[in-house]
Amino acid sequence: MRSENGTLTPRGRLARREWTTAALLAPAYSWLTLAVFLPLGAMLFFSFLKAAPFGARPLQFTFDNYLAFVRRPYLIDVAWTSIQIGLWTTGLCALVGLPAAIALARATRGRSQQVLFLLIVLPFWTNGLVRVFSWTMVLREGGVLDYALHLVAPSAPSVALLYSFPAIIIGLVHAYLPYMILTCYLSAAAIDDAYIEAARSLGARTPMIFAKIVLPLSLPGLISGAILIFVPVIGSFMEPRILGGRVGVTMGTVIEDQFVQAFNWPLGAALSFTMLAVVLIIFGVSSRALSARFGAQ
Amino acid sequence: MIALGRTYLLATIAFLYLPIAVMVAMAFNDSALYTLPIEPSLRWFASLAVNAPLQLATRNSLLIASATSVIATAVGAMAALALERKRFRGRSLLRLLLLPPIAIPWLIVGTAMLVFFFWTGIGRGIHALLIGHVALAIPYVVLIVGAGLQTLRADLEEAAMSLGSTPIHAFFSITLPPLLPSVLAAALFAFAVSLDQFVISYFLSTPGVSTLPVEIYSSIRKGFTPEINAISTIFLGVSSALVLVFAQLSHLGGKRDSR
Known part of the structure; x- marks a missing residue:
């Protein structure tokens, strides 16, 4: 120890250690402060202003921006559309993803399990924009879906799903399904084989084992997957714009408009914070529910 | 079944x-x-060769992703080291502070950056994009390098120091070599996060200075041309390759087969 050869007293060593810790942490957290925390603070400040304080405009505080939902009833419709999109997307991801995750965890093993796992998570690290764009090729009139349908049934009417509510949902489910499979897989893979063997030796059949053991024990993954999907989907704006066209007016696109087109930054900021509050409430409630679940086990 | x-x-x-x-x-x-x-x-790939705005955006994307990767890895690895190896008050709070950049919808973070950067005179453009991308990548780097540090024994470093090695020498000769795969994985991940980032780039780019995803988005909104498919295909190939290398480095496929 360095204190033994007398160069540093224990107290000095402690001070030096603290200094090292601070020096290691400072760059990362200063950067996050400059780029994330101060901006969020600035936006909160803006949300209480009557107009953005550029030029020589005086600061005028108001709470009006948060009353937007009362003053502009169309926003309630928009919010409802966003929530519907969130519910449909999350529900369909759960419906499709949970069985896939259980199949991956219980019906495959070894090398093929690794490869399949990688195949499922790979697309969600490729560009989301490119994936949404891909769907326009499939869903448009005269697109691949239309073409395939007419190969099978030449007299069928043409299908043009692009620029519709279902198109938005399909694109979002495609974008977020890997999250759901990932979180459910982690739960399903952690189930102890002994439970299943015990149930089987006691005479339980496969559907019973599925309903009484595999499904309940995969639920935590389902819940965290649902949160991971619902939160960003409510805030999505690129998918509704590209796949929804004129139908795709969501909270995300309205907020984007305030910053890019209408330049009503205070209103945009207030809408963002309203959405953030909803997100935080969802996180708070679900983490409490989750910890209660885990606490009981 | x-x-x-x-x-x-x-x-x-x-x-x-x-x-x-x-x-x-x-x-x-x-x-x-x-x-x-x-x-x-192959005509759409050939026409990319004469598409100057797309080429410029690609160059910007690669430049920003490389710089993000280097800065976020250095800064994030330092923070990971402190968070994993040092005991101090407020450690769990600092860990918690890594979550907002990951958990808050990008739309909100992106617009907040736009408001703040515009207000303070930082403005938009390459430097603003870099500031934003590094901030997004730091939490991931801390998590990845932190996970790597957890698998290493802390006492080896202390042993080296008790045998007379300086802390810095002990770090570079004992801790860093086995940590390199995690650091490399974190660097790749940061690169991929930056390369794929669209929402924040969208709010921080200017008409003259944009990144590839922003350029692709505005082309899609102008109208579909197969040129977008061509550039997207190249883009897809590059990011898939990055993820595969990352998976190799970090054994992403779950538990390694030891049977």
């Missing part, structure tokens, strides 16, 4: 890959209107 499960799994994977395959196939289709059946052609 097992066979049914496997069939279902393959169907799900087909759903994930089919539209992407269609998009790639259309990049090689001669028709400007995406008419089927496909007539093979």
Whole structure:
């Protein structure tokens, strides 16, 4: 120890250690402060202003921006559309993803399990924009879906799903399904084989084992997957714009408009914070529910 | 039941890959209107060679991703070291502060950056994009390098120091070598996060200075041309390759097969 050869007293060593810790942490957290925390603070400040304080405009505080939902009833419709999109997307991801995750965890093993796992998570690290764009090729009139349908049934009417509510949902489910499979897989893979063997030796059949053991024990993954999907989907704006066209007016696109087109930054900021509050409430409630679940086990 | 499960799994994977395959196939289709059946052609890739705005955006994207990777890895690895190896008050709070950049929707973070950067005079452009991308990548780097540090023994470093090594020498000769795969994985991940980032770039770019995803988005909104398919195909290839290398480095496929 360095204190033994007398160069540093224990107290000095402690001070030096603290200094090292601070020096290691400072760059990362200063950067996050400059780029994330101060901006969020600035936006909160803006949300209480009557107009953005550029030029020589005086600061005028108001709470009006948060009353937007009362003053502009169309926003309630928009919010409802966003929530519907969130519910449909999350529900369909759960419906499709949970069985896939259980199949991956219980019906495959070894090398093929690794490869399949990688195949499922790979697309969600490729560009989301490119994936949404891909769907326009499939869903448009005269697109691949239309073409395939007419190969099978030449007299069928043409299908043009692009620029519709279902198109938005399909694109979002495609974008977020890997999250759901990932979180459910982690739960399903952690189930102890002994439970299943015990149930089987006691005479339980496969559907019973599925309903009484595999499904309940995969639920935590389902819940965290649902949160991971619902939160960003409510805030999505690129998918509704590209796949929804004129139908795709969501909270995300309205907020984007305030910053890019209408330049009503205070209103945009207030809408963002309203959405953030909803997100935080969802996180708070679900983490409490989750910890209660885990606490009981 | 097992066979049914496997069939279902393959169907799900087909759903994930089919539209992407269609998009790639259309990049090689001669028709400007995406008419089927496909007539093979490389003309859309050839026309990329004379598309100056797209090339500029690609250069910006690569530049920002490289710089983000270097800065976020250095800064994030330092923070990971402190968070994993030092005991101090407020450690759990600092860990918690890593979550907002990951958990808050990008739309909100992006617009907040726009407001703040505009207000303070930082403005928009390459430097603003870099500040934003590094901030997004730091939490991931801390998590990845932190996970790597957890698998290493802390006492080896202390042993080296008790034998007379300086802390810095002990770090570079004892801790760093086995940590390198995690650091490399974190660097790659940061690169991928930056390369794929669209929402924040969208709010921080200017008409003259944008990144590839922003340029692709504005082309899509102007109208579909197979040129977008061609550049998307190249883009897709690059980011898939990055993820595969990352998976190799970090053993992403779950538990390693020890049977």
